[in-house]
Amino acid sequence: MYKIVVLAKQVPDTRNVGKDAMKADGTVNRGALPAIFNPEDLNALELALQIKDNFPDTVITLLTMGPVRAAEILREGMYRGADAGVLLTDKAFAGSDTLATSYALSRAIRKIGEFDLIFAGRQAIDGDTAQVGPQVADKLEIPQVTYAEQIISLEEKTIRIKRRLERGFEIVEAQLPLLITANGTAPECRPRNAKRLMKYKRATTLSERHNTSEDYLTNYNEKPYLNITEWCAKDVDSDLLQLGLGGSPTKVRQVENIVFQAKESKLLTTGDDEIDWLMQELITNHTIG
Amino acid sequence: MLTKGRLLANHLNVKLEALIIGENLEGMRKEVSQYGVDIIYLADDKRLYPYTTLPHATIAVELFKETKPQIVLMGATAIGRDLGPRISSSLGSGLTADCTDLQIGDYEDKKAGKKYENLLYQIRPAFGGNIVATIVNPDNRPQMATVREGVMKKEIVTTTNEAEVVNIDVSKYLDDADFAVKIIERQIESSRINLKNSSIVIAGGYGVGSKENFNLLHELAHTIGAEVGASRAAVDAGFAEKERQIGQTGITVRPKLYIACGISGQIQHIAGMQESAMVISINNDPHAPINKMADYVIQGKVENIIPKMIQYYKKNIK
Numbered sequence: 001m002y003k004i005v006v007l008a009k010q011v012p013d014t015r016n017v018g019k020d021a022m023k024a025d026g027t028v029n030r031g032a033l034p035a036i037f038n039p040e041d042l043n044a045l046e047l048a049l050q051i052k053d054n055f056p057d058t059v060i061t062l063l064t065m066g067p068v069r070a071a072e073i074l075r076e077g078m079y080r081g082a083d084a085g086v087l088l089t090d091k092a093f094a095g096s097d098t099l100a101t102s103y104a105l106s107r108a109i110r111k112i113g114e115f116d117l118i119f120a121g122r123q124a125i126d127g128d129t130a131q132v133g134p135q136v137a138d139k140l141e142i143p144q145v146t147y148a149e150q151i152i153s154l155e156e157k158t159i160r161i162k163r164r165l166e167r168g169f170e171i172v173e174a175q176l177p178l179l180i181t182a183n184g185t186a187p188e189c190r191p192r193n194a195k196r197l198m199k200y201k202r203a204t205t206l207s208e209r210h211n212t213s214e215d216y217l218t219n220y221n222e223k224p225y226l227n228i229t230e231w232c233a234k235d236v237d238s239d240l241l242q243l244g245l246g247g248s249p250t251k252v253r254q255v256e257n258i259v260f261q262a263k264e265s266k267l268l269t270t271g272d273d274e275i276d277w278l279m280q281e282l283i284t285n286h287t288i289g
Numbered sequence: 290m291l292t293k294g295r296l297l298a299n300h301l302n303v304k305l306e307a308l309i310i311g312e313n314l315e316g317m318r319k320e321v322s323q324y325g326v327d328i329i330y331l332a333d334d335k336r337l338y339p340y341t342t343l344p345h346a347t348i349a350v351e352l353f354k355e356t357k358p359q360i361v362l363m364g365a366t367a368i369g370r371d372l373g374p375r376i377s378s379s380l381g382s383g384l385t386a387d388c389t390d391l392q393i394g395d396y397e398d399k400k401a402g403k404k405y406e407n408l409l410y411q412i413r414p415a416f417g418g419n420i421v422a423t424i425v426n427p428d429n430r431p432q433m434a435t436v437r438e439g440v441m442k443k444e445i446v447t448t449t450n451e452a453e454v455v456n457i458d459v460s461k462y463l464d465d466a467d468f469a470v471k472i473i474e475r476q477i478e479s480s481r482i483n484l485k486n487s488s489i490v491i492a493g494g495y496g497v498g499s500k501e502n503f504n505l506l507h508e509l510a511h512t513i514g515a516e517v518g519a520s521r522a523a524v525d526a527g528f529a530e531k532e533r534q535i536g537q538t539g540i541t542v543r544p545k546l547y548i549a550c551g552i553s554g555q556i557q558h559i560a561g562m563q564e565s566a567m568v569i570s571i572n573n574d575p576h577a578p579i580n581k582m583a584d585y586v587i588q589g590k591v592e593n594i595i596p597k598m599i600q601y602y603k604k605n606i607k
Contacts, residue, residue, distance in 0.1 A: 098374065249428065255423075256420060
């Protein structure tokens, strides 16, 4: 049996960015955007689930750091096959850069306990940095294998992984424990399982339950799997100086919205004569031909 | 990056140093020394090629602890993006990914009431390309950044000063634990797609609409001798291969002619093609941002316009 932690992030869907998406301090106002399961984190979850397919007593814990609302992706992961979810949430984490984030995550992983494998997506679509995976590996003092697209084999503590290079691929062998980041070319995550959806749809964190009526709460005592673990900075025994904006060495100095330099452009229609004219121009001035 | 590093070093009146890690580095040393480097550190060992994370990270971390550079730059390549965060975590210094520009400037932390001079401005598109952020590392050193491939100009420096070479005693730094990940097999595919060196690039975006319509782009490319590129949205939609992606997280091109088909023109895409000599935008939407930087805008559907271009060319050029 293997113990696996999958790191996931709820990200604003950066394809739909409105005007109110940025706060005055240059950080992102996540509340103003639709929130989704970061795509490559789903690839990471799938790689973990494939290991569980082969070794059914494997335990997969999905870990995320974010606002209370981020519990949505933990439920989503549980519908798809994760065994448990952990939400790391605290005002002290606000404004964290990649280093402060990886520190907090590494503390939470320590608190979860012994592990064989950590999976994470290669990068999140809101920042595109690809830094948190390797930084968590460094904080946990374990090796990393990035850009993974397939687990070739796993025997005892030895794993073989196919990783995507810029051109071509590489197969590497390493010993557990290990951190693996999944590339977008890894298999797509399986869909929700109907039985699991029924089982976990009322799974909540403590913060989410604040609004629930008392008599309903007994339900959670009878069915402990409906409790999504929620930890704050203190729970994971973290050094407050290394968290949040204060614990982040990088600062946002300035944020500019994109303004293109307007230049004189010539407007054409789809008429045959206009296309012909343009092609004639391009051929005459040796741009093409 | 070396050229940019030279400019930054001149501005700060400091030395430019390079660290090369690998095997049989003489050729690489010669190449690097052309760009005005003052000191070259060589970590030459047969165990250091092909690249694996830990030995490279250990060597860099130990060297940086000794030499205390103010600024560390590395390429935002697959290797740089694997190595950079590991080094930054070990040293506890901030790292900015995928910079498109670097400058030197001042910074005021108003909350703490502190002023900083001559910090590295690390400039990068962020948040899906809708903003450009300038990041600084006020207190921690080194200030680290990975730099997008192809966004900075290179210039050979003609100088008589040979770079000083320092050979690193690799065995001093490395132990067996650094070789925990072993490469079993490695296959490098030669790229069929040569976007970088193509003088004409025809790029398609999500607005092309389908893989079938993308075939029209290929047909035009084949006809006029061009290469086909794509925006991230088109790659994500499965219209084109990842190797064709142009922009911040893809390839940077500088062709004579860039034909943008159904591309709205997010900054991440623009970052990869803004130095094109001439731009034609084919788009249904007259307000597509890319139109503002186009020399010619054809308003209409890609599938109507491209066949006309192919037809004209075939008729008029043998």
